[in-house]
Amino acid sequence: MEPRGSSGVGSGNSGTYTPEIAESLRFEEEIQSLIDPSFDASSAAGGSFTALLGLPANQAVELLHHPGPGEPPASAATDTLRLPFGCSSTFVERAARFSVFATDDSPASSSGGGLSPGLKAEPPDSDSPPTLPAPAGKPRRPSKRKECEKSKAKAVAKKSKSAEENTSAAKPAAEENTSGDKLPYVHVRARRGQATDSHSLAERARREKINARMKLLQELVPGCSKITGTALVLDEIINHVQSLQRQVEFLSMKLAAVNPRIDFSGLDHILSAECGPLAVASGCGGGASDPAMWASDTAASTGGIRRMPAPPQIWHLDVVHPQQSSTVWENNGVAHPHFLLSPATSLVGYDPASSVPLNSNRLKTEL
Amino acid sequence: MITAALISKRNPEGSTSENKWRTGARERAYRRRLVEALCRARGGSASGPRAVKEAADSALALTARGRSRWSRAILFGRRGGNLLLKARGRVLVRRGRPRMVAAPRPEGKGVRDSLRTLRWLVPGCRKVSTSSLLKESADYVAALEMQVKAMRGLFGV
Numbered sequence: 325m326e327p328r329g330s331s332g333v334g335s336g337n338s339g340t341y342t343p344e345i346a347e348s349l350r351f352e353e354e355i356q357s358l359i360d361p362s363f364d365a366s367s368a369a370g371g372s373f374t375a376l377l378g379l380p381a382n383q384a385v386e387l388l389h390h391p392g393p394g395e396p397p398a399s400a401a402t403d404t405l406r407l408p409f410g411c412s413s414t415f416v417e418r419a420a421r422f423s424v425f426a427t428d429d430s431p432a433s434s435s436g437g438g439l440s441p442g443l444k445a446e447p448p449d450s451d452s453p454p455t456l457p458a459p460a461g462k463p464r465r466p467s468k469r470k471e472c473e474k475s476k477a478k479a480v481a482k483k484s485k486s487a488e489e490n491t492s493a494a495k496p497a498a499e500e501n502t503s504g505d506k507l508p509y510v511h512v513r514a515r516r517g518q519a520t521d522s523h524s525l526a527e528r529a530r531r532e533k534i535n536a537r538m539k540l541l542q543e544l545v546p547g548c549s550k551i552t553g554t555a556l557v558l559d560e561i562i563n564h565v566q567s568l569q570r571q572v573e574f575l576s577m578k579l580a581a582v583n584p585r586i587d588f589s590g591l592d593h594i595l596s597a598e599c600g601p602l603a604v605a606s607g608c609g610g611g612a613s614d615p616a617m618w619a620s621d622t623a624a625s626t627g628g629i630r631r632m633p634a635p636p637q638i639w640h641l642d643v644v645h646p647q648q649s650s651t652v653w654e655n656n657g658v659a660h661p662h663f664l665l666s667p668a669t670s671l672v673g674y675d676p677a678s679s680v681p682l683n684s685n686r687l688k689t690e691l
Numbered sequence: 692m693i694t695a696a697l698i699s700k701r702n703p704e705g706s707t708s709e710n711k712w713r714t715g716a717r718e719r720a721y722r723r724r725l726v727e728a729l730c731r732a733r734g735g736s737a738s739g740p741r742a743v744k745e746a747a748d749s750a751l752a753l754t755a756r757g758r759s760r761w762s763r764a765i766l767f768g769r770r771g772g773n774l775l776l777k778a779r780g781r782v783l784v785r786r787g788r789p790r791m792v793a794a795p796r797p798e799g800k801g802v803r804d805s806l807r808t809l810r811w812l813v814p815g816c817r818k819v820s821t822s823s824l825l826k827e828s829a830d831y832v833a834a835l836e837m838q839v840k841a842m843r844g845l846f847g848v
Contacts, residue, residue, distance in 0.1 A: 530822070533822050534821055534822045534825065537822055537825035537826050537829065538825055540825075540826075540829050541825055541828060541829045541832070544829055544832055544833060545832060554802050555800050555801060555802045555805060556800075558797075558802060558805035558806065558809065559797055559800070559805055561805075561809065561828065561832070562797055562805060562808050562809055562812065564832065565809070565812050565813070565828070565831070565832060565835065566812065568832070568835040568836065568838075568839055569812070569835065571839045572744065572747065572748075572835065572838055572839060572842065573744055575839065575842040575843065575846065576743040576744035576747050576842070577743070577744075578846065579729070579743050579747075579842070579845070579846075580742070580743040580744075
């Protein structure tokens with residue numbers, strides 16, 4: 325290969341050179357010639373490479389191809405690229421990709437820089453798969469730039485929109501400032517970059533309404549504020565609703581087991597007056613298994629609302645545990661309503677003759 | 692909650708709907724109604740657990756005063772012997788939630804599937820729009836929490 329060095333590529337480099345392979349071959353020769361002599365232009369490479377940043381992808385590639393007047397940048401660019409390439413038909417695409425990355429934001433350029441050491445280890449034979457997305461990526465990139473601009477503009481415009489919202493919320497009848505269907509005729513400034521026809525406005529209003537309601541729900545259900553993403557939040561809400569319904573069912577089952585024994589007639593004013601926890605004799609074995617449900621309310625039990633088993637003949641100690649119950653009462657001092665259900669389906673009360681006070685004046689004991 | 696305040700601008704009442712469930716007044720009202728319902732249920736039908744649950748739910752719906760959609764669905768779903776129906780004097784028979792049908796787990800993780808499951812869970816919200824569904828479910832969650840709290844309080848926890 326002839327050392328072209330810093331001299332121009334010369335022969336017949338015109339932009340109308342259509343066959344890509346021939347271009348790339350020539351490019352390969354250039355690059356190989358360029359890489360062989362040592363270039364210390366690495367420091368200048370960054371600066372001159374960035375000169376290519378302002379160019380769209382195609383022009384940059386062409387410049388790389390034909391480094392005529394801008395040859396030092398091209399050489400420096402190729403130096404930064406520094407790719408070992410065998411079959412260099414892929415080099416065009418790779419160069420294109422690099423330049424395309426450079427046209428994006430700075431993190432992309434650093435990723436472009438990060439790609440090169442990765443690509444160094446890449447065997448050239450495996451270049452063919454990445455070539456396919458790269459030319460497809462090329463036309464995408466310029467549009468991505470426009471999207472970046474658009475999103476930036478949107479971010480800016482959103483602030484203006486929220487300012488608009490604040491001012492319009494101050495208006496008396498403005499529910500949703502974007503929908504003109506409620507109010508007679510509202511001129512609304514749409515956000516920048518978004519459509520302004522009535523359909524989109526209505527859709528946007530609807531979406532905002534739904535999002536606001538979702539936020540309300542999120543705040544209501546515990547633990548949803550941290551979750552981002554509508555689907556997970558909805559799953560969490562569903563779980564919460566199901567668990568609440570199950571709790572209601574469970575509690576109602578308990579209540580149903582107790583229900584035939586309990587007389588609620590005298591209860592209304594007591595309930596509304598005290599609003600305190602009531603001791604209820606538990607159902608079949610479930611209550612016996614969790615004494616914690618009853619044992620914790622010393623305050624209420626000093627007040628002494630206790631459910632008394634209704635028919636007077638039920639007033640008896642359980643035959644199985646006579647001593648236990650009495651010791652329970654004495655140990656606790658204040659009578660904890662610790663009822664045990666015997667298999668004979670009779671409620672265990674406490675001995676009326678015991679020292680535990682019965683607030684019979686507060687409760688009606690008839691069935 | 693600022694968003695709640697923004698939404699409630701369209702409501703004639705001042706406070707938001709689910710905050711009302713948190714107040715003690717609602718809970719006391721619910722307890723009263725629950726006890727009445729239990730009394731009545733005990734005297735009347737068999738005191739199976741389902742009857743108790745239905746009574747509790749009806750009491751809850753009644754406490755909501757029929758303002759929310761799910762409460763109306765519950766009240767009109769129960770046939771006969773309901774306070775609201777008696778007061779109104781006419782029986783509106785409407786299909787409530789079918790009993791003993793388990794709601795399916797959210798099939799897939801999509802938003803639409805979860806919304807469908809939510810429709811199933813909240814009574815009376817089969818055909819409403821999404822935004823109404825979300826509003827109703829917020830109200831429903833608040834009401835359920837109050838119900839659980841009241842029933843627990845009844846038991847002495």
